[in-house]
Amino acid sequence: PEEVVPMLWNGFRIHVFGALGMLALTVWAGLRFMRPWLNQPRPASTWKHWLALPLVVLLVVFSVRSTTDHRPANPAMFALTTDTMVNTLIMNSTWTVFHAIYNLQHEAKSSEIYGEMSEEEAMQQLREMRALLQDHRPLIGDANLPTFTRQTSTVHRDKPLNLVIILQESLGATFVESLGGRPVTPELEKLKTQGWWFENLYATGTRSVRGIESVVTGFAPTPAQSVVKLSLSQDHFFTLASLFKSKGYLSEFIYGGEGHFDNMRNFFINNDFDQVVDKNDYANPVFTGSWGVSDEDLFNKTHEQLMKHHESGQPFFTLVFTSTNHSPFEFPDGRIALHEEPKATENNAVKYADYAMGQFFRQAQASPYWKDTVFLVVADHDIRVRGDDLVPVKHFHIPGLILGADIQPRVIKSVASQIDLPTTVISLMGLDAEHPMTGRDLSAEPEGLPGRAMMQYGENYAWMEGEKVVVLRSGKAPTHAVYDRLTKELNPQEPPADAGVMERRALGHVLLPSILYREQDYHMPDDRPTVER
Numbered sequence: 001p002e003e004v005v006p007m008l009w010n011g012f013r014i015h016v017f018g019a020l021g022m023l024a025l026t027v028w029a030g031l032r033f034m035r036p037w038l039n040q041p042r043p044a045s046t047w048k049h050w051l052a053l054p055l056v057v058l059l060v061v062f063s064v065r066s067t068t069d070h071r072p073a074n075p076a077m078f079a080l081t082t083d084t085m086v087n088t089l090i091m092n093s094t095w096t097v098f099h100a101i102y103n104l105q106h107e108a109k110s111s112e113i114y115g116e117m118s119e120e121e122a123m124q125q126l127r128e129m130r131a132l133l134q135d136h137r138p139l140i141g142d143a144n145l146p147t148f149t150r151q152t153s154t155v156h157r158d159k160p161l162n163l164v165i166i167l168q169e170s171l172g173a174t175f176v177e178s179l180g181g182r183p184v185t186p187e188l189e190k191l192k193t194q195g196w197w198f199e200n201l202y203a204t205g206t207r208s209v210r211g212i213e214s215v216v217t218g219f220a221p222t223p224a225q226s227v228v229k230l231s232l233s234q235d236h237f238f239t240l241a242s243l244f245k246s247k248g249y250l251s252e253f254i255y256g257g258e259g260h261f262d263n264m265r266n267f268f269i270n271n272d273f274d275q276v277v278d279k280n281d282y283a284n285p286v287f288t289g290s291w292g293v294s295d296e297d298l299f300n301k302t303h304e305q306l307m308k309h310h311e312s313g314q315p316f317f318t319l320v321f322t323s324t325n326h327s328p329f330e331f332p333d334g335r336i337a338l339h340e341e342p343k344a345t346e347n348n349a350v351k352y353a354d355y356a357m358g359q360f361f362r363q364a365q366a367s368p369y370w371k372d373t374v375f376l377v378v379a380d381h382d383i384r385v386r387g388d389d390l391v392p393v394k395h396f397h398i399p400g401l402i403l404g405a406d407i408q409p410r411v412i413k414s415v416a417s418q419i420d421l422p423t424t425v426i427s428l429m430g431l432d433a434e435h436p437m438t439g440r441d442l443s444a445e446p447e448g449l450p451g452r453a454m455m456q457y458g459e460n461y462a463w464m465e466g467e468k469v470v471v472l473r474s475g476k477a478p479t480h481a482v483y484d485r486l487t488k489e490l491n492p493q494e495p496p497a498d499a500g501v502m503e504r505r506a507l508g509h510v511l512l513p514s515i516l517y518r519e520q521d522y523h524m525p526d527d528r529p530t531v532e533r
Contacts, residue, residue: 125508157430172382187358195403211380218437257292289330414451
């Protein structure tokens with residue numbers, strides 16, 4: 001609405017008045033045509049009207065939902081092509097405008113919550129943090145692409161590898177025994193010895209779309225909704241697919257549920273993904289529940305797709321999103337020894353999801369695409385993020401694993417964020433790249449550094465450096481604390497002597513993504529928005 005209304009007024013004023021005139025004329029003609037019926041005397045009995053009422057209500061509800069599917073219509077349902085304009089033409093224009101107006105409530109500005117800072121100072125905070133972490137990648141962007149970075153791969157390869165990201169639904173560290181959780185992920189525990197294992201990896205938020213935002217776009221969190229659902233990021237917004245497109249890769253999203261859920265299909269298709277595979281593309285699924293087909297079916301389809309890509313010879317990027325660990329926790333019988341009774345619990349669902357993933361990796365390791373592919377396994381968030389702390393840090397702790405090809409075992413002990421994963425895997429793929437992502441390349445970072453992570457919890461924003469944490473809040477002074485990884489407790493403390501330095505650093509890092517989004521400065525150089533805002 002912010003750009004459409006001025007555009008219509010300044011460039012299409014005659015058309016707008018003409019359309020309003022035609023609308024008024026149509027209403028007048030309709031009323032004139034209907035006058036004989038409108039003037040007829042009404043019958044004394046209204047029982048026919050009451051009989052018709054349920055049908056009218058049903059038709060109204062159906063019209064509002066616009067579908068008989070599990071969820072009501074949203075823009076993602078109409079993302080049928082990779083052409084944004086074609087997808088837009090499918091939708092009703094009036095509905096599109098009102099949907100955009102409705103979504104404005106989710107576009108919170110960080111500066112209105114935490115305080116003001118110029119873009120120049122926010123960028124300076126980013127540079128200083130990079131220097132502290134010995135990140136020597138040059139920033140090569142201009143005013144329109146301030147975070148644009150040149151990244152030289154730390155691993156030389158004659159041919160860059162493929163990439164598969166497995167985003168595990170709600171798999172917090174609370175389900176991983178070696179991270180202090182319950183023993184329900186034995187397959188992950190076996191796999192962690194075969195690749196890069198992250199001991200102190202933290203999610204950026206509490207929703208799946210926030211995990212997608214971090215892992216697929218490298219975009220840092222804000223108090224607004226994830227960019228997967230915000231209006232200005234529905235096209236010309238950077239994703240890994242944007243980067244890989246310029247390198248000749250095919251990019252796809254594989255999901256066992258409805259692809260339009262949480263606007264995923266629309267966001268992916270309009271931002272350089274070539275195809276979306278969802279529950280409608282599974283011929284004979286082993287099991288179908290409320291959230292779609294089982295993780296077994298998901299991984300069987302993934303293997304099928306990877307074999308197809310390998311045989312075609314085209315490099316590929318595949319994003320896989322699981323769904324078993326979600327209420328009502330449905331999965332096929334006879335696959336696992338239940339962790340507890342009854343069957344439909346989160347612990348059993350996680351154990352089944354882990355089983356399905358283990359089956360897939362055994363198949364993948366025996367397949368020809370294994371030697372040419374890097375795999376990233378990471379959670380989107382923990383299952384229930386809550387607690388008495390301003391930000392329950394222990395529930396942001398998630399597992400992460402990079403394996404495949406010739407990846408050698410390594411344990412990453414420094415504090416890391418989900419936004420560090422895409423920048424790290426492209427380096428391990430052997431891909432030299434230029435991109436706007438602000439995450440670290442952990443393959444180039446010296447060991448022993450404290451690291452950093454950021455966590456968005458409602459309007460509270462936690463910035464962590466090593467064990468030190470500062471929490472920014474709306475209308476209140478920042479709070480300082482120390483996170484104890486053994487007890488998993490966030491212990492408040494008095495602001496240290498250099499508290500202001502860390503507070504400004506946190507403020508810069510939460511304001512910068514909000515600025516980049518608002519100014520539409522997060523894209524590839526040849527993919528600028530077509531409408532100036």
